[in-house]
Amino acid sequence: MNRILVVGVTGAGKSTLARALGGRLGLRYHEMDALYFNGPGWAVNGNLAEDVSRLTAEGGWVIDSLGYPEVRDLLWDRADSVVWLDYPKRVVMPRVLRRSLRRSVTRESLFGGNRETWRGWLSREHPAWWAWSQHGPRRREIERRVHDPRFAPLKTLRFTRPEDTAAWLASV
Template identity: 40%
Template sequence: CRTVLETAGSHHHRNDRRRAVRRVTIVGASGSGKSTLAAQLAAQLDARLVELDAIFHKPDWTPTPTPQFRAEVAAALDTDRWVVAGNYSVVMDLTQGSADTIVWLDMPRWLVTWRVIKRSIHRAAKREELWNGNRERWRNLIKRDPEDNIIVWAWTYHGVHTQRYTGFAAGDFWAHADVRRLRSSRQVRDFVSSASLGEPEID
């Protein structure tokens, strides 16, 4: 059975018995807060934090070939408790398919784009290292190709994520998991502090 929790006014279903939260996958558009929430939950659950971007982007932003990427993600998930942040479709069967809880951060397009703008400018100005020595580059922030410019990517692919995850939430792919569709910072805070993050208990 699936638990689907959405914003006020939306339908939801609850199981009679809450599940322990041990394997969490967090999805959503760039700038929705996946990494921040994943770090919080991993600490709270004493779980392994798995950043898909950190696995995929090798030094100098070199992409990891799909077979190697899948193998490395599978190895990272070989533990009792984990929290994954990321959307990569080539490993969705591993990350989303084996999660007991899926958190969809469904924030407005304007908000995530604004967050990405601020984040990217800060990272570029501070020469902040992300993963494997990679840093955001000023020159990428003026390009129009979403493959190069994360700001354009966030704006362009927001609708793609919304369409994909709306289908997953209504269909069979997420039917095995408790699905949380969070649309505001307040809902995220409520989720982090909710009683469902722990051992099972009777409602």
């Protein structure tokens, strides 16, 4: 495991696991949302494909995302391992709600200096709405990819319970 993609639905804990895994393995961790949103007003990085191509050309890395459509295939082609956090809605929704509530209350600075706002909760793009509506489609996309013969060389670890993920991480 040297080029690791940590995937799952919104709120599964991809960033937390990827950061910890990178630290344990001595690999560079790249946060996909920070690469994607690079300025105020949730500005999108116009050089995302080039940036991700450069980062994934490195010898070792951990990235926390299924991948935005512009770079999804590139990530899956260059990874040697996939860690799939395949948690049910009953696990991810409380996490997303707590995280978004904390971010809204504390006005925590996020990617590109952006912040979650109370008004944002009304948007379909808000993490809570996104996690709810995209849970099934994201799971199906990951399932399709892990069974796609093109990605057969990838070592895939699939966890359906956070305690199993924690036990595995402790063993790394």
